[in-house]
Amino acid sequence: MRLVVERFAHNALALLAVTTILFFMFRLMPGTPLAAYINENLNADQQQAVLEQFGLDKPMWQQYFIYLGNLAQGELGLSFFQRRPVLTILLEVLPNSLILTLVSLIIAYAFGVLAGAWLAWKRGSWIERVAVPAVLATRAAPEFWIGMVLLALLSFNAGWFPSGGASSPGMAYTNAFQRMASWDYLHHLALPVLTLALYLQGLPLLLMRSNMLEVMHEEFVTMARMKGFSEWRIVIRHAARNALLPVVTAFALGVGLSMGGNVVVETVFSWPGIGRLLVQAVSVLDYPLAQGAFLMIALVLAVMNFVADLLYMVLDPRVSHGRKS
Amino acid sequence: MAERAEPAIPTRSSWSLLGVLRRIVAMPLHDPFAFTGLVIYVLFALVALFADQLAPADPLEILFTKTGKLAANVAPGAEFLLGTTNLGRDIYGELVHGTRSALAVGLSAAIIVAIVGTVVGLVAGYFGGTTDAILMRIADMALSLPFLPFVIVLTGFLGASTSNIVLAVALLLWPNSARVIRSQVLTLRERAYVEAARVTGASQWRILFVHIAPNILPLSFVYAAIAIGWAIITEASVSFLGFGDSTSVSWGMMLQDAFSSQALSRGQYAWFVPPGLCIILVVVAGFFISRGYEEVFMPRLRGR
């Protein structure tokens, strides 16, 4: 339990650090600090209201605490261009990003773990000699380029998938859940998921493979062999179970990391997610929205870091079960 | 595997700087992966050096056919090896000249990452205490920033220049190398030969740079090789998103250009496939080389 609190504090502090960096980054941007919040298109009264809300007339250190206070209440200001609260806009697109990320990760990790274990099994064979460099190549390819190639091949050329967006024009749904459970949504989701999964599978695959190779040489695996257990039992119950530990942690971390990396994939497929929102906000200099999107991504990252720590504790008794005297 | 029967690295004594450099240079000759990586690097370096000879025309020049019409979307052929863009630019020329900016971005980021990571790792690991704590907290902070969003925000607001991209990449990548180097220094610090140097009255800095630094130099190379790839991919991604330096020709700009001018729906594969393959090749070369160094110099680190 102490460990849980400790990890929570650690990740919370990291998030605080990120928000602090962001605060100063936006203050130190070229132009007046007011530019970060006040849109020239607002009328004088509206400008005054924003000025007070964010304490922009006060000294920097006071502004910092007002900023933290606003953040704690979810108050991220108004988008310059959409004229709507930033939080509302973020919450609208967040599910799209989470779904894209989670579905891709699950596919990538399921495939990566199995293929990695299998490649470890096949070590020294020609399959391994071909597969390992090929997997490295998928890790080396820019995500958006994988997306472009798939888009050209499977959408424009073969016509199997729509070329972008999250739903076909003219589709109407009564609620968000119904929309996301629809065939149309899944059809739009397929290519971005394939792209992201293709990019993401390399890490679990290579990690699983090298872990397996290492674990297979552990004494307890040799012991399992001496005990006369079946090969299947040795590989799955003993070797793979141990080799999986770091992969599971990587999975949780992957959610946060690929949320950050999603920006390019979401842009390629015009997927209405938080990454594409960030890109749009930055390109039109919509400071409040950009800041909000960035913070949301950082929040997901921090939460997932914490989840990764928890998962490790659950899965590794050496961490969760203390030493008895 | 036969390699398990052989001892990894025998208990190392202090390596001389020259000795380490010689091993760093000689390593790719022993590892087929690393050798492949090195060959790829050399080829791209040659292309970058002789870009003007390989593609003499200005890559941004707009070309016309003999009949005086705009040479737009010409298919690959004898005249234009990879065809032309929708604005009548030679794709092959762009690709060749793009090598320069890719290598410039990759190498400058790698050098900064290697230097900062090495120095911070050495100082934090050797002196420990408050210095160590402060440096590692800064590293933690940098690592908890979402990578690409940070680069986008920085370049989006500070201005879309190559140096800003390099700066952003370096800001985020140094902590990885610093951490690993620090932990390596922690173990090296306790070795007998360092103890011996201390007893003979060598100064702290001398011990650090003469006795410890050469031993972690291979690690700096590992992280430099990885940083080259990351920087190139990041530059390409940022350019693709429209925050790149529009005055220079880069692979990322080419991809953005192709994407926004509907090359995908027209099936102009010769436009957007080659830049991607070039990026893959350079990045994979970095992986291969770093893998080679890890196997040779620190087999314990594999898979981490």
Next chain:
Amino acid sequence: MILEVDDLQIHYSTRAGPSGSGVVRAVDGASFAVPEGRIVGLVGESGCGKTTAVRAIMGVLAENGRRAGGRVVFKQQALDEAATKKLLWRDIAYVPQSAMSSLDPVYTVGAQLVEVLTKRGNATGRAARARAVELFDLVGLSENRLRDYPHQFSGGMRQRAAIAIALALEPSLLLADEPVTALDVIVQRQILDMLRELQQRLRLSIVLVTHDISVVAYLCDDVVVMYAGQVIESGPVRDVLARPRHPYTMGLRNAFPDLLSDALELVPISGSPPDLADPPPGCRFAPRCPFALAACTTGTVAIASGSDRTHRSACLRDGEADQLRKAALDPETWLRSSSFATS
């Protein structure tokens, strides 16, 4: 005889080094036998092939190792791969050197005990758990420890747990590889005493691999001395340790504190064992042997029985063993390097 090992050859292939061949003969023609109901010590310096030999019997060599020749016979049945698989753990069990690394860290010790009972034995869930409690009791562990993970055990407790797992299916032969080496002296003695008691109670035969001749003296009935992949002396402990006939055994005895009498000065044997990728011709101990003759460095020396039949030794000067033994007691003898050391 419950176990007979006859001319066992284990080769490891390595990358060709400066010594050439690329084949390390870790065990090179070792023969020994284990009588039923006795504890046989397999003793020698590290790298002499003793661990390799027992692992080969268990059928688990490293990937680059292979059994290149020889026979292993268990209860009159020659063991090939398939026969070994069937016997493993049910008839021949193994106690590892480091119980920490040989227990799976992610399962409780109880679960690993039950796994053996149910997957290799015929026990079902409830019976297996009852048997696990019984086994823990047998090795002196409290039953609520079954729910603990290996890292929560102390070194001595882990070793007891490893012994419990080894005894789970009531094997008749136990191969124990340095079972007490990692422990402190007091715990060592507890574990050895327990092994002796269990051996008598369960009528076990035990092969105890160790580098520590005092452990052999304390626990074993018979001893097999290995040097550079070969057996150079074997026989009842009382005979071999009291009247060693091979100079290596004489030297080995000098190098360890004596548990039975007040120790003389400890005298190490100078030099190091030969490179097994390129062993010297003749007696492999000759380069380090203070008594070596020119004849020792050519041909091979077969292991032979002495007058009492059970005590065997492989030394060309076996006839002079009594005189050599006297000379070997003098530390000065071992300071002189062999006159053939460099030839």
